[in-house]
Amino acid sequence: MAKNRRGRRVRKFFIHIALISLLGGAFFSCNTTKHLQQGERLYEGGKLKLKEIESSKYKKELERDLEEVNRPKPNEKLAGMRLGLWANQKVKKEKAGFYAKWVNKRIGEEAVLLDQVNINSVQKLMKNRMENLGYFNSEIKYEIVEKKRTGYIEFEISSGKRLHIDSVHYKKVGEQKVDSLILNYLEEEMPIKKNEAFSLQKLKETRTEIADYLKKQGYYYFSSNNLIFEADTLSTKKENEAIMELRIKDNASGLALVPFKIKEIHVFPKYSLDTSEGASEADTTVLNEVEFIQSEIFFRPDRLYPYLFIKEGNYYNSESERYTNKRLNSLKTYRFVNIRYQEDSTFENGNGQLTANIYLSPLNKRSFRSELQAVSKSNNFVGPNLNFEYLNRNLFKGGEALRLSTKVGYEAQLNGREINAGLNSIETGVAAELIIPRMVTPFPIEEKFRYSIPKTKFKLSYDLLNRSQWFNLNSFLAVYGFEWNPNIFVTHNLNPVSINYISVGNESEAFEKLKKANPFLARSFEQQFIPGLSYNFQWSQLVRNIKSNRFYFAFSADFAGNALALAQNIGGVNGDDKKFWGQSYTQFSRFDFDLRNYQNIGKESRLVSRVFAGIGLPYGNSVSLPYSKQYFSGGPNSVRAFRIRSLGPGNYQSPDSTAGTGFFDQAGDIKIEANVEYRFPLISFLKGAVFTDAGNVWLKNADGRDGKFTSNWINEIAIGSGIGLRVDIEFFVIRLDVATPLRKPTNNGFQWQDSFEIGKKSWRQENINWNFGIGYPF
16 A cells, blocks of 8 residues: 555656646747747758668667758757747847846757758768768658648658678888888788778778878878778679778878988977077087987986987887877976977988977976865865965976975865754864876886886875864874876876874863764774775776766775784784884775766766775774774765765664764765766756765674674665756866655664655755765766
8 A cells, every 4th residue: 555655646746747847848839939920930850761771780870970960950949948949039029037138148049940951951961971881872852841830851861782891902002111011000900891881981090090000110201191992893793892992192292101210319308489499508418319408407318318219210100209298298397398300301221310309398397376275075074275385396307296285274064954063173284295207116117117107106294183072183194105107097006105193182071972982983093003005096988088988997905004913923923902102003904996987968968877885894903994994975975865974884873963973973894885867957057967876884893783784785775866956167066966865774774765745844854955065976
């Protein structure tokens, strides 16, 4: 019976939504068509009807290309309403109010009429796109369908059979080396497979790939425009097959067929257009046959030379040029990196000769920056931060960057729609960071990272956190680590030395009482010396908008106390309460996995999904993870239907959550979470979202609460859904989400929400959760 009642409520809800959409659509549609002149009809678009397509794969490809030239596009609809057209007509014909003017300014559009469509032009464009895909015997018919105030065009397209490529042959040009290289590329790489469907785009890509290959072999002047494909359909045995002949054009420049070698290399480490620094005004230092020209030592030649992949006496190589440019830019010392080649008039052994001039225009060596930030953290703390930073980009004349910073900030925790005054805090801190653009290790490993742009980081910092009504926290951090990027998609971070010392002082009576009542919390604040090693891996396709379906994956591993415990065990120090300089230290391992998918739907909408799993394993000296390393669930970047840190561990429910102590109680050693969010445009920079979140945290070891991780964990997953608004102004996003639980912990375990009594204030206070954030949740 309860199921039936719940089903009836859901059906009733969707019926109401459908009625509102239909009535709204009818209202705005009538309002937009009534302003048309006699005989005018709104254009509803071109409807494509494809016939005789060989496979569904080909059909999707053809539909995509044809839709690109199916112009003009009709007036855009939102839930059946031509809102942009309505606003435009309202402003033109009547006295428009503020809303209509505002909408018109952002998405207003003129009426797209049926008689404005140039059908012949559309047919020609469609025919061209079909020929580009190998449909050379296609036929396009059309029918104009007129309704009372609207109309559309139905295109009936018979594609015919698609041309396939039997084989690819290369016609030799007579230059033995060029002929040999092209033939070798076609045989080894096989860019076009036998019986592959004809595609003009694929032929263009093949020409570009061959040109790039020749440029890597010294052919400086060679380009894809020197190549041409010609189709032979008469010499094949089957119908709709062609032999593609690749050849070099007759009018190709003679220099395109000449390989070039690097004769000299000149590097200008401090080049400026104002001074036009040249050899006559500057000193020249020669290192490994490379001339470094600078009036004073701005960048040491021995430090700059390893970034150069261009070598004297080698053939010109476009890839070496690209790597050189990439590595020099990675220094963050230079504003511009410009590599120019000067051709020598003489030839040597049939090879041309080039002089490589590398012009490096530096950024200001020193800079000072102050900024006021609005900060939103994952634990729902928000507030202003004032930061000051001094940066020296070339400290020891080898690209070393020294960053000195200080900060002061005030934070308050937003708990739903309220500010939790008991958790307000003031944070101050100072930090010094030295970044060296190479591997600094006791043993030589630089050559292994030659293409990866490695950096070594040394960091020292001190932070003081004054958490109102609870405690003061002093944190000292020392880090020695490395970062390198094998390519633009992958980033590695390895910190072999990470030492964090935390001392808690000025504890309030309320905090002392809370620790006595919660041994788990007390233990997590006891062990404050964290010597460790950490590693982070990130693979992201988000750096380039090259695919409609992109992925992001991150993995991190954090190990604490292992090396120190091993050294003490070897030294004969045993037991589970080892100390270092009289201070207990933490021992644990922690692993995090974060997988995300970003699926574009149309031009601006996107479906984003995320799965996160993390586990912390305390051992040896530790019974629980340090408080700063524990997991929590609930909040603006987590399960948004629940307040910050209000979920878990397991089925545990804090009896003092209204007093703010749930912030300390509800953390765990294990976390599993999943999110899915549909993001779509509304008006201009205003975006909307619909989302569902699920997750929880658990404890590894039981502590008296109902929160230990067991095989029944799947039945302890909380679920919530909601909607959101985002003000998205390029790199700055302000986010407001509202959500309600669908499945939540109760005294009888996790239960599905069986009623949504939005009209009741008490229900809303308990079940509606507001989240404010800066930036997207994931």
